[in-house]
Amino acid sequence: MSRLSPAVRKALLTLHLVTSLGWLGADLVLLTLGVAGLRGADPAVVYPTAGLVVTYLFAPLSVVVWLVGVASSLLTPWGLLRWRWVLVKFVLTTVLLGLVLLLLTPRIRQLGELGAAASTHYRVDLVVAPAISSTLLLVATVLSTYKPWGRLRPATPARRRPVAVAPRS
Ligand code: HEM
Numbered sequence: 001m002s003r004l005s006p007a008v009r010k011a012l013l014t015l016h017l018v019t020s021l022g023w024l025g026a027d028l029v030l031l032t033l034g035v036a037g038l039r040g041a042d043p044a045v046v047y048p049t050a051g052l053v054v055t056y057l058f059a060p061l062s063v064v065v066w067l068v069g070v071a072s073s074l075l076t077p078w079g080l081l082r083w084r085w086v087l088v089k090f091v092l093t094t095v096l097l098g099l100v101l102l103l104l105t106p107r108i109r110q111l112g113e114l115g116a117a118a119s120t121h122y123r124v125d126l127v128v129a130p131a132i133s134s135t136l137l138l139v140a141t142v143l144s145t146y147k148p149w150g151r152l153r154p155a156t157p158a159r160r161r162p163v164a165v166a167p168r169s
Pocket of ligand 1: 009013020067070072073076078090137145
């Protein structure tokens with residue numbers, strides 16, 4: 001059962017949408033910078049910019065998205081372990097958070113410091129990593145809207161499918 005009033009739940013959903021889709025947007029910005037770098041844009045501009053985007057937007061957002069996503073599950077009738085689409089999204093976002101904080105952020109910061117001195121190997125990283133993560137975030141978005149695969153366990157009368165956004169208020 002939801003522990004939140006309809007107004008607070010809508011505010012939480014709004015925060016979840018703004019942060020998670022903002023995360024996807026920041027990821028696409030990184031991908032754009034990576035492609036621009038490989039296509040000959042000034043590396044002394046492109047890579048330090050990517051370093052700033054990762055440090056001040058992408059990495060902090062990844063933590064906020066995880067926290068708000070978990071709150072959106074635990075504080076609403078969806079729960080974290082009741083519906084397959086929620087669980088898959090949780091696992092996917094958790095893996096992505098680990099990769100972002102442990103691999104992608106240090107790597108792109110380094111690329112930002114190297115600027116024009118960055119090797120092709122480093123430059124390709126700024127295309128491959130955001131291409132993979134953007135695809136996974138797109139998958140998370142589609143899972144959220146289509147909500148496939150049903151429940152993990154059969155519903156008890158008190159735990160029926162939560163009502164979708166529109167009829168809530
Ligand atoms: C820890 C990870 C996440 C969890 C546990 C989670 C969980 C949830 C839950 C429970 C809802 C329903 C909220 C409600 O009805 O009040 C929801 C909605 C939604 N989530 Fe997530 N989420 C996570 C990450 C993401 C990510 C990474 C994205 C996309 C990049 C995303 C996109 C969406 C969208 C678009 C909706 C709205 C679906 C609708 O209202 O029909 N979520 N999420």
